[in-house]
Amino acid sequence: MTTTTCGLVLAGGLARRMGGGDKSLRLLAGRPILAHVVDRMRGQCDDLLLSANGDPTRFAAFGLPVVADTVPGFAGPLAGILAGVDWLAEHRPDTAWLLSVAADTPFIPRDLAPRLHEARAAAGLPLACAASAGQAHHAIGLWPVSLREDLRRTLAAGERKLGRWTQAHGVAVAEWAVEPLDPFFNVNTPEDLREAERLAELAS
Template sequence: MSGAVPAATPGLVLAGGLSRRMGGGDKPLRMLAGRPILAHVVERLRGQCDGLLINANGDPARFAAYGLPVLADTVPGFAGPLAGILAGLDWLAAARPGAGWLVSVAADTPFAPNDLVARLHAARAAAGTALACAASAGRRHHAIGLWPVELRHDLRAALASGERRLGRWTEKHGVAVAEWPAEPVDPFFNINTPEELAEADGLLRRLR
């Protein structure tokens, strides 16, 4: 894998979770400051990525307003974010064979930084690793990361063997960490509960 930073990288929004702590349903479609959470995430990523994809299971029509490809997991049983990442990597390999990398972001992170993709690539290139993930306040966010398309076969084998932990799989291949400050707002604040949705609304108002 080259150490050069690619000029453009497709983005994958991971929206395939079950949202149990939010009471079920499509958490990314919950309203935040007058728009779905997903709309905030897409807006943050669109200028950084060479096209966007959504990973979600069930009827893709509920995301039709975004005009983006919607990819279901190819691993049965809600196998978690790794399954969504595999779906994105497989789609790129088939539809865009020139794409070497995919960046993933959780669909419940409306404050994702505007320099996410560039800094993930820079961290990976500097460390000479296969992968990179984001961190803030000393905590790694494994689902927000950079993934080489060429590792999709290894990821498929890992999922078939029962692997579900992102951190464990990435450590096997080497993962660089790009760190962001958590003030004034943690850029990787994620919304899991109604209380956190209300908190995110307050944070948005403060930022504005």
């Protein structure tokens, strides 16, 4: 890769619609949903992290550094992204970009990183996020480590909405087709998991 990018899988959700627990560890096509995400991210990132709170040993089988939120309470994906860029600043100071994805999106496109970099470079903007079917997916995007102190101040002020923060700085959008399947399909409910089993046969 020409641009050093670390992937961050956001696995800090409460999974209320799945009955609680770690929905990323539910099985899809015989493997945890998280395993599908990790496989698709490895080929396009220089490093890979997992954002999760609680006991990190439940993810030990994946062999990834697990970073916990430093913002108290359940502050959402912005807090996970801050934890990720803080980890990079300490452990990988030469890495300029964090690429975040949700842990419940097993069909993440394999060209996510290069296409998001192309979009933000073409637009001359510091941020980029993915979109499909006309809908922006704010949690699936590129974050420059250089904005981490601004993000910290924003969270300290009580902001929790990804879209508001990205719009304030300027965010490019890269659109993906939804045929034969939406690559950003996410598993929120048991019904979604059954649909994902069907879609897994179409994924490449």
